[in-house]
Amino acid sequence: MRDVKEKPKRAIAAAVQLPEVSDIEFESSLTELHQLAKTLGFDVTGRFAQKRVKFDQTAYFGTGKREELRVLAEDADIVLVDHEISPSQARNLEKEVGCEVMDRTMVILEIFHRHARSRAARAQVEIARLGYMAPRMREAAKLAGPQGRGRSGVGGRGASESRTELDRRKIRDRISELEKELSAMGAERKTQRARRQERPGLARVALVGYTNAGKSTLMRALTGSEALVADKLFATLDTTVRALHPESVPRVLVSDTVGFIKNLPHGLVASFKSTLDEALEASLVLHVVDASDPGFERQLAVTDDVLAEIGAKDVPRILVFNKIDRGGDEAALRARYPGCVVISARREGGIAALRGAILAFFQRDLVEAELFLPWSTQQLRGEIFLNCQVLEERAGNEGAFFRVRGERNAVQRLREQLGPAPRGRSVC
Numbered sequence: 001m002r003d004v005k006e007k008p009k010r011a012i013a014a015a016v017q018l019p020e021v022s023d024i025e026f027e028s029s030l031t032e033l034h035q036l037a038k039t040l041g042f043d044v045t046g047r048f049a050q051k052r053v054k055f056d057q058t059a060y061f062g063t064g065k066r067e068e069l070r071v072l073a074e075d076a077d078i079v080l081v082d083h084e085i086s087p088s089q090a091r092n093l094e095k096e097v098g099c100e101v102m103d104r105t106m107v108i109l110e111i112f113h114r115h116a117r118s119r120a121a122r123a124q125v126e127i128a129r130l131g132y133m134a135p136r137m138r139e140a141a142k143l144a145g146p147q148g149r150g151r152s153g154v155g156g157r158g159a160s161e162s163r164t165e166l167d168r169r170k171i172r173d174r175i176s177e178l179e180k181e182l183s184a185m186g187a188e189r190k191t192q193r194a195r196r197q198e199r200p201g202l203a204r205v206a207l208v209g210y211t212n213a214g215k216s217t218l219m220r221a222l223t224g225s226e227a228l229v230a231d232k233l234f235a236t237l238d239t240t241v242r243a244l245h246p247e248s249v250p251r252v253l254v255s256d257t258v259g260f261i262k263n264l265p266h267g268l269v270a271s272f273k274s275t276l277d278e279a280l281e282a283s284l285v286l287h288v289v290d291a292s293d294p295g296f297e298r299q300l301a302v303t304d305d306v307l308a309e310i311g312a313k314d315v316p317r318i319l320v321f322n323k324i325d326r327g328g329d330e331a332a333l334r335a336r337y338p339g340c341v342v343i344s345a346r347r348e349g350g351i352a353a354l355r356g357a358i359l360a361f362f363q364r365d366l367v368e369a370e371l372f373l374p375w376s377t378q379q380l381r382g383e384i385f386l387n388c389q390v391l392e393e394r395a396g397n398e399g400a401f402f403r404v405r406g407e408r409n410a411v412q413r414l415r416e417q418l419g420p421a422p423r424g425r426s427v428c
C-alpha cells in the first residue's frame with residue numbers, strides 16, 4: 001500500500017474556503033497545492049472543498065464534511081490540506097479520515113528539502129523543519145503513549161511528556177547549532193561567490209520562476225531529458241542539471257530550480273531563498289513567466305525582488321514568457337519588455353527560439369578561426385569537433401582546413417596541438 005518507490009502515493013487536495021477568499025483565489029491556491037503535490041511525485045486523484053466561516057477548531061473541516069472526506073479518501077494514501085493546520089487538528093483529522101494528513105507547509109518543506117543542495121540551504125531548511133516539528137512532537141507523544149508505539153494514547157502521559165520535553169530541548173539545541181553554523185557560513189559563502197565570479201568558466205543556465213510556469217517542461221525540451229517529466233521531479237540537483245541537447249559550443253548546462261510559490265507560508269521565506277541559490281551559480285538566468293496567468297506582472301516583480309535579495313541581481317537574465325498558446329498578448333509583451341522571448345513549450349518553434357537566445361548569449365564571446373589538420377594527425381579531428389563549432393571543412397593537399405568558432409582559449413589550445421598551417425594559411 002505504502003510502497004512509495006513503486007507506486008506514487010494517491011493524494012486528495014482538500015481545503016476550507018473562508019468567506020473573505022474569492023472563488024478565483026481559492027481555486028488558484030488549490031491548483032497550486034495540486035502542482036506542488038505533483039512535484040513531490042504524488043498522484044492527485046481528487047479535490048475536496050468546504051465553504052466555512054472559519055476553520056473547525058477540532059479537525060479543520062466540519063463534522064459532516066469529515067465523514068464525506070473519509071469516504072472520498074478510502075482509495076487515497078494521503079490527504080493534503082491547503083492551509084497550515086495545528087498539530088491537534090492534523091491528528092484529529094487523520095483519525096477521522098483514516099489516512100495520513102499533510103498540510104501545505106509540510107508539502108512545501110518537503111520540496112525545499114529535496115531541492116536544498118548547498119550547506120547553507122540544507123541548514124536553513126532543517127531549521128524550518130525543526131521549527132515546524134517542535135509543536136507536533138507533543139501531539140505525536142500523546143498518540144504514542146509510554147511504549148512509544150500504538151495509537152491508543154491512554155495512560156503513561158507523564159512519561160511521554162517528559163520525553164517530549166527532552167526532545168523539544170534537543171530540537172532547540174539543534175536549531176541554535178544550525179544558526180551558528182549558518183552565520184559562520186555567511187563569510188565563507190561570500191568568498192566562494194567572489195571566486196566564482198572571477199572564473200566565469202562554465203556556461204550555466206538556471207530556469208527560475210513560479211511553480212507551474214513551465215520550467216521543468218522547458219528544461220526537458222531544451223535538454224531532451226525524458227526522465228525529467230514535469231510531474232515527477234524527485235529532484236536532487238544532479239538530476240535537474242542537464243546539458244543542452246543537441247550539444248552546443250560551448251557546452252551549456254541547464255538547471256531547474258525550486259519554483260516560487262504564490263502562497264508561501266511566511267515562516268518558509270528564508271529557506272525558500274536559500275534553496276534558490278542555484279540561480280547564483282548560473283551565468284545566465286532564464287526567468288520563466290506564465291504569460292497566460294492574469295497575475296503574471298506581480299509574480300514577475302516578486303521574482304525580480306527575490307533574485308536581487310539573494311544576490312543574483314547582476315546575473316544576466318532573459319525574460320521568457322511561456323504558455324502563449326493559452327493566452328497573453330504577444331505584441332504587447334514584446335513592446336513592454338524589450339528583449340523578452342515569447343514562446344510556448346508546446347510549439348516546436350518556441351523551443352528553437354529559446355535555444356537560439358541561450359546560444360546567442362554564450363556565443364557572443366566566441367572567435368572564428370581557421371585550423372589546419374595534417375592528414376598525419378587525423379586522430380585530433382575529434383578534438384576539433386568536441387571543442388568548436390565547425391562552420392566549414394575542406395580538404396587540401398596536405399590535410400584538412402576547418403573554419404571553426406570556439407572559445408578563444410579552446411581555439412588557441414587546438415592550434416598549439418595541431419601546429420602551423422602550410423603557407424601561413426591560418427588566420428584568426
Ligand SMILES: Nc1nc2c(ncn2[C@@H]2O[C@H](COP(=O)(O)OP(=O)(O)O)[C@@H](O)[C@H]2O)c(=O)[nH]1
Pocket residue numbers: 209210211212213214215216217218230231259322323324325326343344345346347
Ligand atoms: N498550454 C501550455 N501548457 C504548458 C506549457 N508549458 C508547460 N505547460 C504545462 O504547465 C504545467 C506545469 O509545467 P511544469 O513544467 O511542471 O512547471 P514548473 O512548475 O515551472 O516546473 C504542466 O502541466 C505543463 O504541461 C505551454 O507552453 N503551454
Ligand SMILES: [Mg+2]
Pocket residue numbers: 039212215216217230233256259
Ligand atoms: Mg517544475
